[in-house]
Amino acid sequence: MDVDNKFFNAAFLLVATLVVAKLISALIIPRSKKRLPPTIKAFPLIGGLIRFLKGPVVMLREEYPKLGSVFTLKLLNKNISFFIGPDVSAHFFKAPESDLSQQEVYRFNVPIFGPGVVFDVDYSVRQEQFRFFTEALRVTKLKGYVDQMVMEAEDYFSKWGDCGEVDLKYELEHLIILTASRCLLGQEIRNKLFADVSALFHDLDNGMLPISVIFPYLPIPAHRRRDQARKKLAEIFANIIASRKETGKSENDMLQCFIASKYKDGRPTTESEVTGLLIAALFAGQHTSSITSTWTGAYLLRHKEYLSAVQDEQRSLMKKYGSKVDHDILSEMDVLYRCIKEALRLHPPLIMLLRSSHTDFSVTTRDGKEYDIPKGHIVATSPAFANRLPHIYKDPDRYDPDRFAVGREEDKAAGAFSYISFGGGRHGCLGEPFAYLQIKAIWSHLLRNFELELISPFPEVDWNAMVVGVKGKVMVRYKRRELPVN
Numbered sequence: 001m002d003v004d005n006k007f008f009n010a011a012f013l014l015v016a017t018l019v020v021a022k023l024i025s026a027l028i029i030p031r032s033k034k035r036l037p038p039t040i041k042a043f044p045l046i047g048g049l050i051r052f053l054k055g056p057v058v059m060l061r062e063e064y065p066k067l068g069s070v071f072t073l074k075l076l077n078k079n080i081s082f083f084i085g086p087d088v089s090a091h092f093f094k095a096p097e098s099d100l101s102q103q104e105v106y107r108f109n110v111p112i113f114g115p116g117v118v119f120d121v122d123y124s125v126r127q128e129q130f131r132f133f134t135e136a137l138r139v140t141k142l143k144g145y146v147d148q149m150v151m152e153a154e155d156y157f158s159k160w161g162d163c164g165e166v167d168l169k170y171e172l173e174h175l176i177i178l179t180a181s182r183c184l185l186g187q188e189i190r191n192k193l194f195a196d197v198s199a200l201f202h203d204l205d206n207g208m209l210p211i212s213v214i215f216p217y218l219p220i221p222a223h224r225r226r227d228q229a230r231k232k233l234a235e236i237f238a239n240i241i242a243s244r245k246e247t248g249k250s251e252n253d254m255l256q257c258f259i260a261s262k263y264k265d266g267r268p269t270t271e272s273e274v275t276g277l278l279i280a281a282l283f284a285g286q287h288t289s290s291i292t293s294t295w296t297g298a299y300l301l302r303h304k305e306y307l308s309a310v311q312d313e314q315r316s317l318m319k320k321y322g323s324k325v326d327h328d329i330l331s332e333m334d335v336l337y338r339c340i341k342e343a344l345r346l347h348p349p350l351i352m353l354l355r356s357s358h359t360d361f362s363v364t365t366r367d368g369k370e371y372d373i374p375k376g377h378i379v380a381t382s383p384a385f386a387n388r389l390p391h392i393y394k395d396p397d398r399y400d401p402d403r404f405a406v407g408r409e410e411d412k413a414a415g416a417f418s419y420i421s422f423g424g425g426r427h428g429c430l431g432e433p434f435a436y437l438q439i440k441a442i443w444s445h446l447l448r449n450f451e452l453e454l455i456s457p458f459p460e461v462d463w464n465a466m467v468v469g470v471k472g473k474v475m476v477r478y479k480r481r482e483l484p485v486n
């Protein structure tokens with residue numbers, strides 16, 4: 001009886017303490033003061049995951065009209081708060097790393113990029129490593145890369161016959177890896193080790209599965225092959241770096257820039273860091289650029305008015321400069337630029353950008369609603385969805401490159417962060433100029449030397465890919481001909 005009483009008293013005390021604690025917390029932090037964003041309706045526990053796996057962009061399309069520009073998805077034990085549109089995403093792009101960081105959400109890249117680089121290091125080191133990228137992609141460097149891009153395109157397409165049918169997607173993927181090998185990895189790899197290295201990159205690539213985002217070290221065959229490939233690549237690069245250092249040979253490529261890079265304290269990069277940074281560059285630029293080249297082609301071949309416009313532009317540049325193509329001539333291709341930019345607006349390969357929130361902050365929507373985002377939320381924005389907002393882009397699903405022409409400039413009219421295919425702000429893409437030059441070098445060559453016709457249906461989007469691109473083949477019939485100048 002005595003024991004029963006003690007138990008009852010203890011239980012009563014516990015419940016009473018909890019109730020009082022709850023009351024105090026409710027008094028100190030009144031509920032009404034926490035203006036949390038609306039939450040996406042889903043079944044408890046795994047409902048959010050199911051909605052997300054059905055396709056994040058499908059989910060955004062369904063929820064944005066109902067919930068507005070800021071809302072939260074409960075995904076297992078995590079809260080993901082979505083910020084859609086320039087009015088609310090400014091903080092996403094501009095916040096310091098101490099508030100919104102990339103490291104936790106992009107850490108799954110570490111087994112691929114390797115130790116000691118990018119998302120495996122503190123922000124202060126990462127910032128220095130991004131400075132190495134910036135220096136390796138300066139205009140003076142880009143000018144040299146462009147000559148190599150043009151040579152690669154000429155060489156690649158010289159192997160096509162006089163006429164035939166090709167899968168444009170496959171062809172452009174291949175050409176872009178060859179070009180990237182030359183400009184980024186260096187001529188040793190491009191000329192002697194291309195087959196070996198591209199097979200190893202293939203294994204790295206195949207080691208990046210949706211499951212790898214959650215469990216990057218899961219012992220599955222794809223991850224084992226990824227780790228072996230990463231080790232072999234490190235050996236190959238270590239040899240090349242050692243040989244360049246020994247012979248004092250210097251080349252115009254990103255490898256050379258990374259070898260010569262120094263941290264603020266004077267420390268030079270290690271072989272392992274150089275390898276990791278090169279892999280990161282290739283991963284950032286390879287699929288993104290080849291997907292964009294393919295969409296650009298598909299749209300140009302479907303919209304004859306724009307095909308004529310880019311051909312006219314090539315004609316006038318040929319009148320001015322003959323057959324020469326260099327950095328400055330590519331920079332004059334404004335019509336082609338707008339056609340690429342529009343393909344990329346409709347189909348940004350990185351459909352979701354993420355950050356991890358380390359502080360509470362609030363956000364105001366354009367209709368004046370204010371929401372508090374608690375520390376610990378994952379914060380997300382989506383180029384694939386935000387690039388098609390009808391209050392920013394007129395008839396947003398239409399391919400209309402002229403929307404970027406002087407006089408309209410729809411992306412500028414709506415303010416910063418209206419066009420986010422390359423991200424923006426603090427972590428905006430460092431390879432954007434490189435990507436445009438590469439895609440322009442390819443398309444100016446094709447436009448000047450071939451007549452092309454799309455013979456498969458207009459491609460669909462492959463939403464299942466990690467870097468979202470074109471589904472299936474993009475069959476094109478070609479006929480070799482020189483673009484008549486007059």
Ligand code: HEM
Pocket residue numbers: 130133281282284285286288289292348349350353354420421422423424426427428429430431432434435
């Ligand atoms: C069409 C081609 C490309 C697209 C669409 C693209 C897209 C993006 C996007 C959306 C981001 C921001 C990610 C975020 O905020 O979370 C980004 C960052 C980055 N990109 Fe690109 N990219 C392309 C090509 C390239 C190329 C060719 C390179 C290098 C050669 C490159 C290097 C980088 C780097 C280093 C960052 C990280 C910048 C930072 O965090 O400070 N990208 N890219």
